[in-house]
Amino acid sequence: MALRAAMVLLLVTASPALAQKFYPDDPLLRDRDDAVVPQPGAVELSTAYDVIEHTFHHRPDGEPAPAANVNTLGEVPDSSWFENRIGARAMSLDELVRGPATSEGPVGRWTVTSGKSEGITPGFTMRDEAGEVWFVKFDRREYPVLSTGAEVIASRFFHAMGYFVPETHVAWFRREELQIAPGARIAIKGAGKRAMTQADLDRILSHVKREEDGSLRAVVSRRLPGVPLGPHKYHGTRTDDPSDVFPHEDRRELRGLRVFSAWLNHDDSRSVNTLDMYVPPGYVKHHLIDFSSTLGSGSDATRQIGPQNPRAGNEYVIDWGPIARAAATFGIADRAWRRVPYRDFPEIGNIESDFFDPDRWKPEYPNPAFERMRPEDAFWAARIVARFTPEAIRAMVATGRLGNPAAEEYLAQTLVVRRDKIVDRYLRALNPLDGFRVEDRALVFDNAGERAGLARAEGYEHQWFAVDNATGGLTPLGEPTRSTGARAALTDSDSEYTMVRIRTLSDAAPAWRQAVDVFLRNGTAPAIVGVERETR
Amino acid sequence: MLRTCRPGAACLAVLVGRLLVPAAVAEDAVPPPRTRAEAWQRLRDQKRLRLQPYRPGPIEREILAYEKAERPSILQLNYKGFYPRIRSLASGSRLAPVLRFWQPDIKGSSVSLHASAAYSPTGYELYDFQLGRLPHRGSELPAPSTKGDDVYELGQLEESPTGGLLLYTSLRYRHQPRDAFFGLGQDTQPSGRTSFLYQDASYELVTGWQFTPRLVATARLGYVQVFTTDGEDDDFPPIGALYDDQSAPGLALPQPDFHKLSGLLLWDARDRPFNPHRGGMIGLAFTRFDDRGGESFAFQRLAADVRGYVSLGSPQRVLAARLLLLRDEARAGSRVPFYLQEALSNSHTLRGYPTFRFRGEKGLSLQAEYRWEPAPALELAVFVDAGRVFRPQQDVGLDGLRASGGFGLRIKTHDDVLVRFDVAWGDEGGRAYLRFGPAF
Numbered sequence: 001m002a003l004r005a006a007m008v009l010l011l012v013t014a015s016p017a018l019a020q021k022f023y024p025d026d027p028l029l030r031d032r033d034d035a036v037v038p039q040p041g042a043v044e045l046s047t048a049y050d051v052i053e054h055t056f057h058h059r060p061d062g063e064p065a066p067a068a069n070v071n072t073l074g075e076v077p078d079s080s081w082f083e084n085r086i087g088a089r090a091m092s093l094d095e096l097v098r099g100p101a102t103s104e105g106p107v108g109r110w111t112v113t114s115g116k117s118e119g120i121t122p123g124f125t126m127r128d129e130a131g132e133v134w135f136v137k138f139d140r141r142e143y144p145v146l147s148t149g150a151e152v153i154a155s156r157f158f159h160a161m162g163y164f165v166p167e168t169h170v171a172w173f174r175r176e177e178l179q180i181a182p183g184a185r186i187a188i189k190g191a192g193k194r195a196m197t198q199a200d201l202d203r204i205l206s207h208v209k210r211e212e213d214g215s216l217r218a219v220v221s222r223r224l225p226g227v228p229l230g231p232h233k234y235h236g237t238r239t240d241d242p243s244d245v246f247p248h249e250d251r252r253e254l255r256g257l258r259v260f261s262a263w264l265n266h267d268d269s270r271s272v273n274t275l276d277m278y279v280p281p282g283y284v285k286h287h288l289i290d291f292s293s294t295l296g297s298g299s300d301a302t303r304q305i306g307p308q309n310p311r312a313g314n315e316y317v318i319d320w321g322p323i324a325r326a327a328a329t330f331g332i333a334d335r336a337w338r339r340v341p342y343r344d345f346p347e348i349g350n351i352e353s354d355f356f357d358p359d360r361w362k363p364e365y366p367n368p369a370f371e372r373m374r375p376e377d378a379f380w381a382a383r384i385v386a387r388f389t390p391e392a393i394r395a396m397v398a399t400g401r402l403g404n405p406a407a408e409e410y411l412a413q414t415l416v417v418r419r420d421k422i423v424d425r426y427l428r429a430l431n432p433l434d435g436f437r438v439e440d441r442a443l444v445f446d447n448a449g450e451r452a453g454l455a456r457a458e459g460y461e462h463q464w465f466a467v468d469n470a471t472g473g474l475t476p477l478g479e480p481t482r483s484t485g486a487r488a489a490l491t492d493s494d495s496e497y498t499m500v501r502i503r504t505l506s507d508a509a510p511a512w513r514q515a516v517d518v519f520l521r522n523g524t525a526p527a528i529v530g531v532e533r534e535t536r
Numbered sequence: 537m538l539r540t541c542r543p544g545a546a547c548l549a550v551l552v553g554r555l556l557v558p559a560a561v562a563e564d565a566v567p568p569p570r571t572r573a574e575a576w577q578r579l580r581d582q583k584r585l586r587l588q589p590y591r592p593g594p595i596e597r598e599i600l601a602y603e604k605a606e607r608p609s610i611l612q613l614n615y616k617g618f619y620p621r622i623r624s625l626a627s628g629s630r631l632a633p634v635l636r637f638w639q640p641d642i643k644g645s646s647v648s649l650h651a652s653a654a655y656s657p658t659g660y661e662l663y664d665f666q667l668g669r670l671p672h673r674g675s676e677l678p679a680p681s682t683k684g685d686d687v688y689e690l691g692q693l694e695e696s697p698t699g700g701l702l703l704y705t706s707l708r709y710r711h712q713p714r715d716a717f718f719g720l721g722q723d724t725q726p727s728g729r730t731s732f733l734y735q736d737a738s739y740e741l742v743t744g745w746q747f748t749p750r751l752v753a754t755a756r757l758g759y760v761q762v763f764t765t766d767g768e769d770d771d772f773p774p775i776g777a778l779y780d781d782q783s784a785p786g787l788a789l790p791q792p793d794f795h796k797l798s799g800l801l802l803w804d805a806r807d808r809p810f811n812p813h814r815g816g817m818i819g820l821a822f823t824r825f826d827d828r829g830g831e832s833f834a835f836q837r838l839a840a841d842v843r844g845y846v847s848l849g850s851p852q853r854v855l856a857a858r859l860l861l862l863r864d865e866a867r868a869g870s871r872v873p874f875y876l877q878e879a880l881s882n883s884h885t886l887r888g889y890p891t892f893r894f895r896g897e898k899g900l901s902l903q904a905e906y907r908w909e910p911a912p913a914l915e916l917a918v919f920v921d922a923g924r925v926f927r928p929q930q931d932v933g934l935d936g937l938r939a940s941g942g943f944g945l946r947i948k949t950h951d952d953v954l955v956r957f958d959v960a961w962g963d964e965g966g967r968a969y970l971r972f973g974p975a976f
Contacts, residue, residue: 023569023570024571025572025573027575028572031576033578035580037584041589045600046599046600047603048599049595049600071572072572240589241590243580245583310600318911320909323914326908326911327908331909332853334850488795522831
């Protein structure tokens with residue numbers, strides 16, 4: 001931690017005059033990290049090493065620093081990592097359901113170009129008649145829609161949140177429609193690769209349930225454009241990409257991903273399920289991939305795709321505290337999550353909302369970015385989660401084509417309740433004012449907590465300050481005043497920048513009394529340039 | 537500047553920064569950025585000067601190679617069918633390096649070939665060879681040939697995943713120079729410990745049928761050559777110093793060869809035979825030994841091994857229990873040689889006593905373990921073992937049981953116990969075991 005702090009300070013020291021509080025281009029709405037750079041090398045990460053490394057290393061050793069890549073409004077600018085979507089604008093149901101898709105799925109006959117016989121989800125790669133390359137994965141026979149449904153549903157949610165994800169579809173095909181491309185190869189564990197045969201294809205498909213009409217269900221994931229560079233880590237930066245300057249553990253969209261992952265039970269939110277692509281005209285674009293272990297889908301103790309292991313989301317694979325407690329008490333102090341009942345829907349596996357606690361939720365093993373999530377990071381994410389209406393959630397769940405209306409309704413309702421818990425937890429923890437704008441010589445704002453029905457604000461206390469932009473120093477412009485409405489009249493000042501400190505008065509939500517500082521650049525048309533939130 | 541610099545890494549950074557960026561450049565030549573975008577771009581410009589490719593460390597590289605299936609897993613490591621292993625050859629042998637040769641399903645047939653050679657630091661040797669329809673799972677190594685030999689390992693017989701017929705020949709030579717002998721019966725003393733050498737060579741035809749995945753029967757027809765004499769353990773007197781052919785039947789030279797006929801019936805309803813959490817198992821064995829060309833050492837043995845496993849409210853808490861009964865019956869005028877009598881007290885029974893502490897013609901062992909899993913790959917256990925042996929004229933009963941207790945730590949996979957570390961204490965002291973595989 002100390003070394004990292006030193007490196008960050010080294011950058012700052014070598015780049016003088018970052019002391020200025022606001023620049024003319026604040027708030028920055030786009031981080032221009034898409035400048036052309038030389039193509040970085042491909043990275044391969046070991047899954048097992050990732051577990052070891054993150055269990056024993058890269059753990060925070062003190063109060064994490066505030067997120068490094070936010071603009072002065074506390075928002076995440078658009079970048080090669082993230083694009084503000086539902087958090088910044090209304091998205092239609094059609095847009096949410098379509099997700100990242102730019103097509104209706106594979107076209108015509110499928111030509112298999114390579115196979116994967118081992119692993120949790122056997123599958124293959126194929127090219128359709130339009131020349132597009134798709135990765136094809138299957139459900140296990142015993143759970144014929146579980147993982148493919150989860151993959152498609154979750155990818156749409158993460159896309160709407162703002163992440164870059166592959167285009168996925170549920171697709172059906174017939175064995176006789178497949179052909180193997182000349183030169184197709186298959187990876188055999190312990191024996192490298194060899195030419196792929198019809199028998200290999202039959203073996204892969206032998207684990208897949210056939211529908212009554214003889215077709216097989218799969219999830220197809222379109223190959224991302226560009227050159228694959230492998231995964232990115234959740235700590236440090238890519239050492240060969242000059243545009244990647246903010247330590248990943250300090251990126252707000254990666255810290256806030258913890259909230260989104262908790263909501264959708266994406267316990268597999270780790271480096272190996274990310275993919276960087278070198279895209280035209282020549283920059284690195286960062287993606288999340290592989291959502292088969294989300295919602296109620298996961299893998300069991302034998303690493304077979306199936307209903308999510310109840311441990312997932314509740315405890316790290318190596319979690320010293322619970323291990324020590326269980327060891328010391330002869331297993332009597334057992335985990336409460338072991339006793340959680342799950343509805344018996346093979347289509348959706350193990351997901352529920354009663355026991356779910358967004359604070360206690362954990363991914364498969366420690367994630368450096370998740371562990372450094374601060375209240376304002378969680379607040380940012382929770383406001384995005386709050387934007388998904390029950391209607392939107394139901395429409396997005398339907399994209400999984402689960403084939404069981406009762407299961408779909410249960411899953412949608414579970415996500416609604418989990419959403420509400422997230423909103424309650426993180427919008428109640430600090431002053432949830434947002435929607436700041438200047439109207440009729442007054443600063444007007446909304447209360448996201450009130451909007452979500454968490455509590456009622458009895459009033460607001462606000463005090464104006466003049467801001468010295470060179471030093472950040474504040475000079476009071478009068479005494480604090482109170483109002484019952486969500487507005488604060490602008491005050492006259494010669495200062496180029498002024499700030500109003502607002503506290504929300506609510507008996508039901510005492511944490512809302514924490515300050516929100518809103519900065520304005522004055523002039524003929526005062527503009528809001530900064531928002532800072534007090535966190536205890 | 538030093539006066540304004542607080543101690544610690546931050547101060548170091550300031551100093552290094554000043555060194556790397558000459559003062560004239562840092563404070564005068566480079567104007568401050570005019571925009572936020574420019575400030576961020578300067579960070580990128582500076583990083584552009586320090587680019588380097590990602591270089592994983594050697595450990596990460598090796599783990600990655602295994603994950604990418606570029607090479608076999610550590611359990612499949614072999615050179616042209618030769619597999620290095622470490623295992624215990626016999627109770628008291630300690631761990632020994634073993635080289636196993638394995639050619640499963642030769643040329644697509646159902647015929648497999650297995651051979652192994654082992655030599656322990658204490659001088660124990662084992663060489664064996666099996667050819668035929670051996671029970672095995674895919675390319676995995678078959679169970680060691682000794683697994684079908686010792687009564688207390690009845691339940692660890694490998695079942696054939698494909699079912700059907702087992703038919704193979706098995707040749708084996710064992711040299712055990714330091715086996716312990718305390719005398720026969722329950723009333724022996726620790727001070728009566730001696731050392732004897734045991735050698736045998738067996739030639740067997742093994743056949744079997746797996747009726748269902750849970751029911752298997754095997755039969756063995758064999759010829760066994762035995763040689764025993766004073767042992768080589770310098771810490772204890774040789775067997776001839778304290779015992780003779782009366783107190784240790786069969787000690788007098790020459791030891792006869794034996795014809796051996798045995799049958800085993802195993803009903804196995806354990807959920808995972810090598811890492812059971814629920815279910816049960818019953819093994820029944822019958823063995824007949826006839827000394828070749830005589831009637832001095834002809835006897836038959838009956839053994840019953842019953843095991844049960846109950847989850848206590850959670851699969852992570854398991855109560856395991858075991859009953860083992862042994863009964864040797866010599867034919868009229870014959871005796872049971874001491875070296876073929878079963879002994880209680882080893883890494884599987886009466887773990888708090890020295891190896892082979894109790895040897896007799898009848899035996900009773902009762903065991904209970906409470907096992908709990910603080911983590912998926914970790915199991916802790918507390919256990920109690922009780923048991924005794926009986927002289928031929930004694931009735932089997934619960935009087936006079938010797939008991940020991942202890943705790944264990946086991947590293948497991950979903951289907952197997954990889955390493956078992958058990959520590960146990962009885963009224964004669966304590967013992968620690970490091971073994972590969974479950975206790976029962």
